[in-house]
Amino acid sequence: MSESIEQTQTHSSRYADASLVRTKFADTIEEIIEAIGEITLVAKREGLVELMMFLRDEPSLKFNYLSDIGGVDLGEFASPRFAVAYQLYSLTHNHRLRVKVFLEEDDANLPTMWNIWKASNWLEREIYDMFGVNFEGHPDQRRILMPADYEGHPLRKDFPIKGY
Amino acid sequence: MQTREIVVPTSSISMLRKPDPLADTRMTVSMGPQHPSTHGVLRLELVLDGETVIKAIPDIGYLHTGMEKTMEKEKWQQVVTITCRMDYLNSMGNDLGYCLAVEKLMGVEVPERAKVIRVLLTELNRIASHLVWFGTHAMDIGAMTGFFYAFTHREKILDIFECATGARFHQSYFVIGGARYDVPDNFIPLVKEFLDGFPPFLEECKRLVTGNKIFQHRTKGVGVISKEDAIDWALSGPTIRGSGVNWDIRKTEPYSGYETYDFDVPVYDDGDVWSRYLVRMDEFHESWKICNQALERLKQPGGSVKSDHPKLKLPERDLMKQHIDVMIHHFLLASEGFTVPVGEVYQSIESARGEIAYYVVSDGAERPYRVRVRTPSYVNLSALPAMVEGSLIADVVAVIGSIDIVLGDVDR
Numbered sequence: 001m002s003e004s005i006e007q008t009q010t011h012s013s014r015y016a017d018a019s020l021v022r023t024k025f026a027d028t029i030e031e032i033i034e035a036i037g038e039i040t041l042v043a044k045r046e047g048l049v050e051l052m053m054f055l056r057d058e059p060s061l062k063f064n065y066l067s068d069i070g071g072v073d074l075g076e077f078a079s080p081r082f083a084v085a086y087q088l089y090s091l092t093h094n095h096r097l098r099v100k101v102f103l104e105e106d107d108a109n110l111p112t113m114w115n116i117w118k119a120s121n122w123l124e125r126e127i128y129d130m131f132g133v134n135f136e137g138h139p140d141q142r143r144i145l146m147p148a149d150y151e152g153h154p155l156r157k158d159f160p161i162k163g164y
Numbered sequence: 165m166q167t168r169e170i171v172v173p174t175s176s177i178s179m180l181r182k183p184d185p186l187a188d189t190r191m192t193v194s195m196g197p198q199h200p201s202t203h204g205v206l207r208l209e210l211v212l213d214g215e216t217v218i219k220a221i222p223d224i225g226y227l228h229t230g231m232e233k234t235m236e237k238e239k240w241q242q243v244v245t246i247t248c249r250m251d252y253l254n255s256m257g258n259d260l261g262y263c264l265a266v267e268k269l270m271g272v273e274v275p276e277r278a279k280v281i282r283v284l285l286t287e288l289n290r291i292a293s294h295l296v297w298f299g300t301h302a303m304d305i306g307a308m309t310g311f312f313y314a315f316t317h318r319e320k321i322l323d324i325f326e327c328a329t330g331a332r333f334h335q336s337y338f339v340i341g342g343a344r345y346d347v348p349d350n351f352i353p354l355v356k357e358f359l360d361g362f363p364p365f366l367e368e369c370k371r372l373v374t375g376n377k378i379f380q381h382r383t384k385g386v387g388v389i390s391k392e393d394a395i396d397w398a399l400s401g402p403t404i405r406g407s408g409v410n411w412d413i414r415k416t417e418p419y420s421g422y423e424t425y426d427f428d429v430p431v432y433d434d435g436d437v438w439s440r441y442l443v444r445m446d447e448f449h450e451s452w453k454i455c456n457q458a459l460e461r462l463k464q465p466g467g468s469v470k471s472d473h474p475k476l477k478l479p480e481r482d483l484m485k486q487h488i489d490v491m492i493h494h495f496l497l498a499s500e501g502f503t504v505p506v507g508e509v510y511q512s513i514e515s516a517r518g519e520i521a522y523y524v525v526s527d528g529a530e531r532p533y534r535v536r537v538r539t540p541s542y543v544n545l546s547a548l549p550a551m552v553e554g555s556l557i558a559d560v561v562a563v564i565g566s567i568d569i570v571l572g573d574v575d576r
Contacts, residue, residue, distance in 0.1 A: 159233075
């Protein structure tokens with residue numbers, strides 16, 4: 001795979017060393033994937049808030065900036081069905097990290113990150129709107145882009161592209 | 165007549181009647197979605213006490229067209245036609261971010277000349293976008309004249325885009341692997357003419373608005389957001405640099421060869437509308453510096469503007485006429501498109517408004533499985549209540565102008 005080596009050299013985004021959390025949060029972290037120069041931390045929902053709190057406050061990591069929360073629908077018949085990816089960035093150390101959580105369709109609940117990063121407010125509302133993932137403890141969980149009385153979640157794969 | 169005896173002091177009238185709806189001094193005002201100072205179709209629900217804003221609730225989604233959903237059904241190379249329509253004032257930057265993300269996923273290296281063209285056009289687009297901001301922001305506050313000056317010069321940049329790409333707004337000029345085609349011969353003189361005339365114009369703008377005492381009174385100390393809050397709300401671009409955070413993705417995670425250009429990142433500490441104004445006014449000059457350097461590099465002759473990667477480059481006509489396999493390759497590329505290796509990537513760049521990032525997931529097919537766009541306007545707008553609550557209603561207009569939202573970017 002000479003290609004992937006080349007990639008890490010040409011693209012200069014820096015990704016953090018996540019080995020520090022591997023032992024400390026052994027129950028929460030399922031695996032740490034390194035691909036195309038990016039590090040993904042696959043985590044369980046249990047203990048996610050504590051993990052995020054640690055990632056924000058630990059001086060050598062200091063992920064004080066929540067760049068984005070992105071949802072992915074893995075397909076109508078997939079199990080787990082949803083993936084939610086938190087893109088973290090550290091303004092202090094200039095490095096990034098992705099924390100990914102997989103969710104079952106009939107139990108699509110996540111704890112809110114409102115108490116850790118305020119930026120999560122609208123980002124979580126958008127995922128609730130587009131995928132129907134419920135964020136427990138969110139201060140204002142309403143639809144944001146679609147009308148309030150809209151039915152269905154448009155970015156799910158079983159939602160027709162023309163709409164209903 | 166006993167009238168004298170039923171005269172009561174006015175202060176106790178309310179006790180005799182039903183509760184007066186006007187006695188509650190709070191009033192809810194729906195501002196927008198057709199209000200000119202909301203820069204599109206933003207609706208704000210403002211709870212007012214007199215002229216003071218108690219609570220502000222932004223209502224968005226009027227321009228939501230499901231672009232992320234549409235991207236899932238387009239082929240990889242067709243998605244650029246959608247990305248440039250999101251933030252229609254900074255379309256070059258949007259295309260660039262998407263192309264970089266897919267190039268990272270495919271492991272494709274872009275030729276040097278294409279990088280220079282990308283930097284030059286993206287910076288010109290940043291100037292054009294800031295010019296629209298300058299004109300409309302000043303007009304919102306009441307300085308009408310700046311608008312006409314700004315749009316005259318923006319027109320020149322749009323002419324440059326038309327010369328290079330054939331389109332003024334939605335260029336879709338950057339493609340995966342480089343640029344769609346090389347710039348024409350009259351491109352360089354046209355850019356040179358614009359760049360030479362720009363610094364005097366910038367001085368004129370500064371004399372017109374920056375030194376204006378009314379403008380300063382309307383902007384200084386208005387819409388303040390502290391450094392800590394700015395980070396917490398994940399602001400980006402000039403909005404966070406106006407709060408004293410020195411963060412520019414072109415410097416911290418350089419792409420397209422930005423590390424080889426000489427430019428500074430303007431930062432102001434006060435976190436008010438005035439600071440954000442000064443940041444953008446300085447960015448005009450920095451972008452102008454980058455454009456000049458890129459133009460010098462573009463004068464060097466030759467070189468391809470598109471990657472030689474077999475998936476990205478269409479085969480030569482002559483070879484197609486001789487070899488059936490080359491013909492098949494061309495046919496498949498043109499009809500089915502190309503596939504991208506399985507994986508996910510998060511690529512962020514500095515657009516005119518802040519961090520625009522693409523989280524692209526590929527399942528190995530000829531269409532993206534999922535393209536998630538983190539748009540700067542959306543995240544910056546979410547901090548609007550934190551900036552305006554407690555200030556006057558007239559300041560809301562100034563604050564909206566200062567975070568420079570584009571509703572196409574917010575709603576997608």
